[in-house]
Amino acid sequence: xxxxxxxxxxxxxxxxxxxxxxxxxxxxxxxxxxxxxxxxxxxxxxxxxxxxxxxxxxxxxxxxxxxxxxxxxxxxxxxxxxxxxxxxxxxxxxxxxxxxxxxxxxxxxxxxxxxxxxxxxxxxxxxxxxxxxxxxxxxxxxxxxxxxxxxxxxxxxxxxxxxxxxxxxxxxxxxxxxxxxxxxxxxxxxxxxxxxxxxxxxxxxxxxxxxxxxxxxxxxxxxxxxxxxxxxxxxxxxxxxxxxxxxxxxxxxxxxxxxxxxxxxxxxxxxxxxxxxxxxxxxxxxxxxxxxxxxxxxxxxxxxxxxxxxxxxxxxxxxxxxxxxxxxxxxxxxxxxxxxxxxxxxxxxxxxxxxxxxxxxxxxxxxxxxxxxxxxxxxxxx
Amino acid sequence: xxxxxxxxxxxxxxxxxxxxxxxxxxxxxxxxxxxxxxxxxxxxxxxxxxxxxxxxxxxxxxxxxxxxxxxxxxxxxxxxxxxxxxxxxxxxxxxxxxxxxxxxxxxxxxxxxxxxxxxxxxxxxxxxxxxxxxxxxxxxxxxxxxxxxxxxxxxxxxxxxxxxxxxxxxxxxxxxxxxxxxxxxxxxxxxxxxxxxxxxxxxxxxxxxxxxxxxxxxxxxxxxxxxxxxxxxxxxxxxxxxxxxxxxxxxxxxxxxxxxxxxxxxxxxxxxxxxxxxxxxxxxxxxxxxxxxxxxxxxxxxxxxxxxxxxxxxxxxxxxxxxxxxxxxxxxxxxxxxxxxxxxxxxxxxxxxxxxxxxxxxxxxxxxxxxxxxxxxxxxxxxxxxxxxxxxxxxxxxxxxxxxxxxxxxxxxxxxxxxxxxxxxxxxxxxxxxxxxxxxxxxxxxxxxxxxxxxxxxxxxxxxxxxxxxxxxxxxxxxxxxxx
Numbered sequence: 001x002x003x004x005x006x007x008x009x010x011x012x013x014x015x016x017x018x019x020x021x022x023x024x025x026x027x028x029x030x031x032x033x034x035x036x037x038x039x040x041x042x043x044x045x046x047x048x049x050x051x052x053x054x055x056x057x058x059x060x061x062x063x064x065x066x067x068x069x070x071x072x073x074x075x076x077x078x079x080x081x082x083x084x085x086x087x088x089x090x091x092x093x094x095x096x097x098x099x100x101x102x103x104x105x106x107x108x109x110x111x112x113x114x115x116x117x118x119x120x121x122x123x124x125x126x127x128x129x130x131x132x133x134x135x136x137x138x139x140x141x142x143x144x145x146x147x148x149x150x151x152x153x154x155x156x157x158x159x160x161x162x163x164x165x166x167x168x169x170x171x172x173x174x175x176x177x178x179x180x181x182x183x184x185x186x187x188x189x190x191x192x193x194x195x196x197x198x199x200x201x202x203x204x205x206x207x208x209x210x211x212x213x214x215x216x217x218x219x220x221x222x223x224x225x226x227x228x229x230x231x232x233x234x235x236x237x238x239x240x241x242x243x244x245x246x247x248x249x250x251x252x253x254x255x256x257x258x259x260x261x262x263x264x265x266x267x268x269x270x271x272x273x274x275x276x277x278x279x280x281x282x283x284x285x286x287x288x289x290x291x292x293x294x295x296x297x298x299x300x301x302x303x304x305x306x307x308x309x310x311x312x313x314x315x316x317x318x319x320x321x322x323x324x325x326x327x328x329x330x331x332x333x334x335x336x337x338x339x340x341x342x343x344x345x346x347x348x349x350x351x352x353x354x355x356x357x358x359x360x361x362x363x364x365x366x367x368x369x370x371x372x373x374x375x376x377x378x379x380x381x382x
Numbered sequence: 383x384x385x386x387x388x389x390x391x392x393x394x395x396x397x398x399x400x401x402x403x404x405x406x407x408x409x410x411x412x413x414x415x416x417x418x419x420x421x422x423x424x425x426x427x428x429x430x431x432x433x434x435x436x437x438x439x440x441x442x443x444x445x446x447x448x449x450x451x452x453x454x455x456x457x458x459x460x461x462x463x464x465x466x467x468x469x470x471x472x473x474x475x476x477x478x479x480x481x482x483x484x485x486x487x488x489x490x491x492x493x494x495x496x497x498x499x500x501x502x503x504x505x506x507x508x509x510x511x512x513x514x515x516x517x518x519x520x521x522x523x524x525x526x527x528x529x530x531x532x533x534x535x536x537x538x539x540x541x542x543x544x545x546x547x548x549x550x551x552x553x554x555x556x557x558x559x560x561x562x563x564x565x566x567x568x569x570x571x572x573x574x575x576x577x578x579x580x581x582x583x584x585x586x587x588x589x590x591x592x593x594x595x596x597x598x599x600x601x602x603x604x605x606x607x608x609x610x611x612x613x614x615x616x617x618x619x620x621x622x623x624x625x626x627x628x629x630x631x632x633x634x635x636x637x638x639x640x641x642x643x644x645x646x647x648x649x650x651x652x653x654x655x656x657x658x659x660x661x662x663x664x665x666x667x668x669x670x671x672x673x674x675x676x677x678x679x680x681x682x683x684x685x686x687x688x689x690x691x692x693x694x695x696x697x698x699x700x701x702x703x704x705x706x707x708x709x710x711x712x713x714x715x716x717x718x719x720x721x722x723x724x725x726x727x728x729x730x731x732x733x734x735x736x737x738x739x740x741x742x743x744x745x746x747x748x749x750x751x752x753x754x755x756x757x758x759x760x761x762x763x764x765x766x767x768x769x770x771x772x773x774x775x776x777x778x779x780x781x782x783x784x785x786x787x788x789x790x791x792x793x794x795x796x797x798x799x800x801x802x803x804x805x806x807x808x809x810x811x812x813x814x815x816x817x818x819x820x821x822x823x824x825x826x827x828x829x830x831x832x833x834x835x836x837x838x839x840x841x842x843x844x845x846x847x848x849x850x851x852x853x854x855x856x857x858x859x860x861x862x863x864x865x866x
Contacts, residue, residue, distance in 0.1 A: 024571030027834065031841040032578075039846030051807065146854055174850040178590050181847075182814040183807065190810075196783070222796065 043176045044154050047184035050191045057152050059105045063210040064117055067101045073125035075100040075332075078114065079268065080107030080133045081212075085315035086269040086302075087131065088325040089209035095329035096336075098127065102210030106148070107133050107314070111248040112168070113149035115255075116160050124260025129332060130249070130288075131266035131302070133314050134276065137284065138235040138243035145171025151180070215310040216318050223311040230306075232270055232313045237279035246287050253291040263293040264335060269324060270313045272303035296331045383428040385577075385634045386584050386852065394425060398540075399565070399641060406563025414563050415535045418642075422538040426504065433503040440477065441534045444470065444513040448520040448533075455523050467521040471514055478510045486709035505544045507706055509537055511673060516551045518677060528555045541638035545631055547649040547669040554644065561643040573640030575837055579829050580633025582844035585851035588627035589859050591819060594802055594812050595620035595755065601800040602765045603757035609776040612800040613768025615812050620755045621748050622819040625654065628667070633829055648830055654747070654823045657739040658730075659723040662747060670706070674699050685728075692728065697721040707754075712762065716754040723750070778809045 048054070067076060075098040077083045083104025093100030103118060122128065145168055153161035154172040161172055176184070207213050220227075240246055256263045265288030270276065276284070281301070288295045308320035316324055383390045398421040406414035427434040447470045454463035479487070485497045516533070519525040528536070528551075536555050542548075598616020602608060608616070632649035639646045653666035663671045679699040685692040697718070704717015723746050734742065749766075756762035767773060777792040802808030832840065 024568055024575075024834075027838050028571050028575055028578075028841070031575075031838040032845045034842040035845035036849070038842070039850075142854065171854060174846075174854045177850055177855065178586050178818075178847055179811060179815060182818065183811050186807070186810050186814055195780070226799075 039176075040173060042181075043151070043184075044173070047176070047181065047188070048155055049151065049180070049184050049187045051187040051195070052183070053148055053152055053155075054187075054191075056105055056109065056148050057156060059206060059210075060109070060114075060117065060152075062206070062208075063101055063103045063105070064121065066208060066210060067103065067118065067121045070099045070101070072099075073123075073127070074098060075127045075129060076118065076122065077102045077104060077129050077131070077210075078118065079104040079131050080109070080136060080314065081105065082107075082131055082133050082268040082314040084206060084210055084212040085215060085310060086321055086324055087129075087328060088211045088213075088321050090207065090211055091322055091325040092329040092332070093209065095326065096333055100209060102206075102212075104210075107135055107139075108147045108149075110144045110147045110149045110168075111136060111139075111245055111252075112144065112164060113147070113153065113160065115248065115252045116163055119255065122256070122259065122261045127262045127264065127332070127336060128256060129264045129266055129296070129328070131268050131328075132245075132249065132284075133268045134235055134240075134280070134284070135233065135245075137240045137245040137249070137287065139245045141167075141244045142171075144244060144248075146175055150175035212315075212321075213318065215315065215321075220310045220317040226311065227306050227309050230271075230313060232274045234274070234276055234280055237277070237283035240280055240283035240287070249287055250291055253288065253293045257292055262336065263288065264332065265289075265293055265295040266328070267297060267302040268314055269302045269304060269309075269316050271306050271309070272300070273306070274313070275301065275303055294335050296328070296335055298327050298331055300327075383425050385631065385638070386581055388852065389428075390425075391852070394421070395638070397421075398425075402642060403563065403565045411559075411563060412531065415531050415558070419531065419535045419538055422535070422540040422543060425540040426538065426543060429504050430501075436503055436506075437509060437538060438534075440474075440509065440513065441537050442530075444474070444516060444537075445530050445533045448516050451517060452520040452523065452525075455521055463521045467517055470517045474510050474514050474517075478506055481506055483705075483709045508546050508548060509543065511548055511706075512537055512542075512551070515548075515673065515677065519551055525552045526556045526559070528559070532558055539639075539644075541635040541642070541644075542646065545628075545635075546667075547632055547635060547646050548673050549646055549669065553647065557644045566643055569640050569643050573637040573642075575637070575841060576640060576829060577634050577637030578841055578845060578848065579837065580630045580635075580637060581852070582841075582848045583626045583630030583633060585630075585855070586844055586847040587819060587822070588623050588625075588630055589851065589855075590815060591619040591623040591626065592859055594815065595623050597802060597804075598800050599755055599757065599761065599765065602761040602768070605760070605764065606800060607773040608765065608768035608800050609773050609798065610768065610771045611775065611777065611809070612798050613765050613773075615801055615816065617748055617752055617755075617765065617769060618816055618820070619812070621654075621751050622816070622823065624751065624755075625650070625823060626819070629828075636830075650828060651830075652823065652826075652828045654744055654820075655740065656743050657736060658743055659720065659727045659746060662743055663720075663724070670703070674703055678702060689728075693725045696724045696728070700724060711759070712753045712756060715762075716750055719746075719750040719753070778806065780806065781809060 067074065075089070075093060075096060077087050077089065077092075077100065079087075081104060084102045087102060089100035089102045103114070118128075150168070150172040153164075153168075154175060161169060205212070205214055235243070253263050255261075265284070267276065267281070267284065285295050285297070302324065304316060304320055304324070308316055308323075310317040383394060385391075398418070401417045401421065402414050405417045423434050423437070426437060447466060451463050451466045451470065454460075454466060481500055481502055484500055488495055488498060516525065516537075532555060533551075536551060536558055537543075539554070539558075595616050598608060598612055599620065601612075602616075629650035636646045636649070647669055649668050651665040651668065653662050656662035656665050679695055682695040682698060683691055684695060687695075698721075700717045700721030701714060702717070703720070704713040704715070707713040707716070733739075749769075752765050752769075753759070753762040756765055775792045776795045776798060777788055778797060779794040782788050782792060782794040797804050797806060798809060802812045805811075829837065829840070
C-alpha cells in the first residue's frame with residue numbers, strides 16, 4: 001500500500017518528531033553550543049574588520065616597529081589620540097635630543113594592551129610621557145575588555161592576549177556584537193572592491209614617528225560648529241582615584257620604576273573655557289606622584305582656545321600641536337635635567353624651537369602635509 | 383529587576399523555579415503559590431520596595447470588592463453589582479490617574495503650576511487593567527473561583543507583572559489552580575527556548591536599533607536639522623527598536639510562564655506584515671488590543687450603532703490607548719493618529735494589491751511612531767520635515783563617489799552627523815543593520831509559528847550574540863514598556 005505524499009507541514013512535524021527523540025533539552029543545548037562555536041570560529045579565524053581595526057592595527061604596529069628600531073634611550077609618548085594629535089615627536093625629540101615615538105592611537109585601545117605591547121621595548125634610561133585623556137583614568141574594566149584591541153588580539157595577536165588575565169581572553173572572544181559582525185562583512189567586501197579610504201584626505205595621517213600630521217587649521221574649519229558646541233567631560237576626583245584606568249597606570253608606573261624607565265605624567269589638551277576641576281587635577285597628579293613618577297604641569301595646564309583645536313578637545317590642530325609640543329619639550333627638559341641619561345638640555349627657550357626644527361629631516365615643515373603652510377610659532381609659548 | 387539582567391537570569395529565576403517546584407511537591411499547592419507570590423513581590427520590590435505595599439493594597443481591595451460583586455451578581459442583584467463595579471473601576475482609575483496623570487492634568491488645567499512630582503509606580507497600568515478585568519468578569523460571573531492567595535499570585539505573577547501580556551483572569555487563574563507542580567521537561571525546554579529567543583530580540587536587535595534611533599531623535603530634540611536619510615533611518619530604527627523590545631519582552635514573559643507550566647496568550651504576530659491598520663492592531667500588542675475591544679470599544683457600543691458612532695467609538699478607544707501608554711500629548715497624538723487610520727480603514731471602499739496595502743499600512747504606522755518617540759512637538763515636526771526632505775538630502779562622499787548618479791539627488795558630505803556614530807562607515811553600517819532588521823520582521827514568521835527546528839536554528843544564530851550583550855556589553859538598556 002502506497003503511503004500518501006506528506007504535506008510540507010507533515011514533513012516538518014516528522015522532522016520535529018525526529019529531533020524530539022533527542023530530547024528537548026538536548027536540542028536546546030545543541031543550539032546554544034553551536035551558536036558559541038560558530039561565533040568563536042567566525043571571529044577568531046574568519047571575519048575581520050580590515051578598515052577600522054586594520055587601520056588601528058597598522059598604526060599600533062608602525063609605532064611599535066619604530067620603538068623597536070631605536071637603540072639607546074628614547075622618549076615614548078603614551079596616551080590615546082591626544083598623543084599623536086596634540087604632540088609632535090618631530091619637534092619634541094630633537095629639542096630633547098632623544099629619539100621619540102608617539103605611541104598613542106585612540107582612547108578606546110586598552111591601556112593594559114598598550115602597556116603589554118610596549119613593556120618589551122622599554123629599557124633603562126627610556127622616558128615615557130603620559131598625557132592621558134581624562135576618560136582613560138575612569139574607563140571601567142568592562143569597557144577596557146571590549147575595546148578595539150580585544151578584536152585585534154583575538155584575530156591577529158594571540159600572544160599578547162595570552163599574556164593578559166583570563167578575563168581579557170573572554171572579553172576578546174566576545175568582542176563582536178551584531179554591528180561588528182555586519183561591519184566585518186561590509187569592510188571585507190569594501191576592501192575586496194578596492195575601496196578608497198577617505199580618512200587621510202579628511203583628517204590627515206601619521207608620520208614615521210607616529211605624529212598625526214595634516215590636521216591643519218584649514219581642515220579644522222569644517223569642524224568649527226562641532227567644536228563650539230562640544231561639552232568636555234571632566235570626571236570627578238573620586239572617579240579618577242577609583243578608576244580602573246588609574247589602576248592600570250599605577251601598575252605600569254611600578255613596573256617602569258623597577259626597570260629603570262622614567263615615567264612622567266601629564267595633562268591632556270583641552271579647552272581653556274573648560275578647565276579640569278582642581279580636585280580632579282589633583283587626583284590625576286596623585287596617580288603619578290604617589291607612585292614616585294614625575295608629573296609635568298604646564299603653566300596653562302594644556303588649555304587652549306577652542307580655535308586651536310581640530311575636531312575634539314583632545315586634538316589640537318597642527319599649528320597648535322607644534323606650539324604645545326615646544327612647551328611640553330621645555331617642561332620635560334626642566335623635569336628630567338640631570339635625571340635622565342642622554343643629552344637632555346636643561347632648558348629650552350622659545351627661540352630654540354623654530355631654529356631647531358628648521359632641519360628638513362626632522363623639522364616641522366617636513367611633517368606637514370604637502371601644500372600646507374605652517375603658521376609661524378608665536379614668540380611667547382605657553 | 384529586568385528579565386535580561388544578570389541578577390534575574392543567574393539568581394532570581396533558578397531560585398524561583400527550584401523553590402516553586404520543590405515546595406509544590408513537598409508541601410503542596412498553597413506553599414508553592416505562597417513561594418511564587420513572595421518571589422514575585424521580591425521581583426517587584428527590587429526596583430522600589432515601598433511600592434510593594436501599593437501593589438498588595440490594590441490586590442487586597444480588588445479581591446474583596448470582586449468577591450462582593452460576585453456574590454451580588456450570583457444573587458441576581460445586578461443593579462447593586464453594577465454600582466459596586468462602577469465604584470471599583472472608578473477607584474482603580476483614580477489611583478492610576480493620581481500616579482500617572484495628575485501632573486499631566488494639572489498642567490492642562492494650570493500650565494504655570496509647579497509639577498506635583500509624583501513618582502510613577504512600576505507596572506501600575508498593567509496591574510490596574512488586569513484587576514479591572516477581574517472586577518468586570520466578576521460582575522459578569524465569567525470567572526473561576528479563586529482564593530485570595532491564588533488571586534494575589536495571579537496579579538503579582540512576575541512573568542506578566544511589569545509589562546504584560548495583559549492576561550485575562552479566567553485564562554490564567556484556572557491554570558494556576560490546576561497546573562502540574564512538578565517540573566515538566568517539555569515545558570521547561572520550550573519555555574527556555576522562547577525566553578532565549580526573546581532575550582536575543584531585546585539584547586541583540588532592539589538595543590542595536592535603539593542606539594541608531596536615539597542619535598536621530600536626540601538630535602531632533604536639540605533642534606538639529608536632519609537630512610532625509612538621517613531622519614528616515616532614525617524613524618525606521620525606532621520602529622524596529624520598539625517592536626523587538628516589546629515583542630522580545632513578551633516572548634520572555636511567555637517563556638518564563640511556560641517554564642512554570644502556565645501558558646500565556648500571544649502578544650505579537652508579525653504586526654509589520656499587516657495589510658491594513660485593523661489587522662495591525664490584531665497583531666500588535668494583541669492582549670491590550672483585546673482588552674480595549676472587550677472592555678472599552680464594545681461597551682461603548684462598538685459598531686452596533688451606526689457609522690458615525692462607530693467612528694467616535696474607535697477614536698475614543700484609540701485615544702485611551704494612547705493615554706494608557708503615558709501621560710503626554712505625544713501619546714495622545716499617536717493614539718489619535720491610529721484612531722484616524724482605523725476610521726479611514728473602515729470607510730475605505732477600495733482594495734489595494736497585497737504589497738501596496740502592506741506598504742501603505744507600514745508607512746502609516748512608521749509615521750505615527752514619530753510623535754510617539756519625539757521628545758516634543760517641535761522635535762516631531764522637525765523629524766517629519768527631515769523625512770519629507772525639507773532639510774535636503776545628503777549622503778557620504780564615499781557613497782556618491784562609488785555611485786556617481788546619486789550626486790544628482792544628494793549632496794556629498796564627509797559624514798552624516800546624526801547617523802549612527804557619525805563615522806565614515808556609519809552609513810553602510812546602519813543600512814546593513816536596518817536591512818537585516820526589516821528583513822526579519824517583513825519576511826520571517828514570528829517565533830511562535832516557527833517549527834522546533836527553525837527555532838533551534840534561530841537560537842543557534844543568536845545565542846552567542848545574546849551572551850555577548852548580556853555579559854560583555856557595557857550598557858544594558860531597560861525595556862521601553864518598563865514604565866508604561
